[in-house]
Amino acid sequence: MHCPKCKNEYLKPTKLEEGLPVMGCPKCNGALLSLLYYRDWSERVVVTSDDVVDTGEIRSDADTATALGCPKCSRLMTKYLVSGALNTRLDLCGNCDEAWLDGGEWQLLKSLELGNALPSVFTDSWQRKVRAERTELDRVERLKKRVGEEDAEQAVAVKKWLGTTQHKSTILHFLGSD
Numbered sequence: 001m002h003c004p005k006c007k008n009e010y011l012k013p014t015k016l017e018e019g020l021p022v023m024g025c026p027k028c029n030g031a032l033l034s035l036l037y038y039r040d041w042s043e044r045v046v047v048t049s050d051d052v053v054d055t056g057e058i059r060s061d062a063d064t065a066t067a068l069g070c071p072k073c074s075r076l077m078t079k080y081l082v083s084g085a086l087n088t089r090l091d092l093c094g095n096c097d098e099a100w101l102d103g104g105e106w107q108l109l110k111s112l113e114l115g116n117a118l119p120s121v122f123t124d125s126w127q128r129k130v131r132a133e134r135t136e137l138d139r140v141e142r143l144k145k146r147v148g149e150e151d152a153e154q155a156v157a158v159k160k161w162l163g164t165t166q167h168k169s170t171i172l173h174f175l176g177s178d
């Protein structure tokens, strides 16, 4: 099997973690992970991470923009966003039930405490949650451009607090009546 990113590089058997075999690329450190193995492993092992990963670095360049071909069956893999705040997308071949993790993505997942969450990322409900997070973040970005960073942050804090109080409508009415 060839690396879907480096093309000419062969994937070699290696381990993502003790007891979690993958086919890895020695050049880009990407890994093809069987979700079958992963589920079994994830039931036995609680994933923790002491590493602090600089998400900013991963956000900018580690992700592949174009669709990758599955190293096993060569069908195009589907991309799944991990979180609304990051551009990191995991590739999944639904045909083979194998996920492709770019170099560093496993470490990132662990640092986000998602080391045991893998198949969930590929579900509709997870993707809906991610899209909602994105929409909200975009909204805040637009607000920042209009009113400045400081006021936008205040507004976000007020909005968050409004979400927790049972007097939301009364307070909104009060604010609007000025």
Ligand SMILES: [Zn+2]
Binding pocket: 003, 004, 005, 006, 007, 009, 025, 026, 027, 028, 029, 030
């Ligand atoms: Zn590679």
Ligand SMILES: [Zn+2]
Binding pocket: 070, 071, 072, 073, 074, 075, 093, 094, 095, 096, 097, 098
């Ligand atoms: Zn496949």
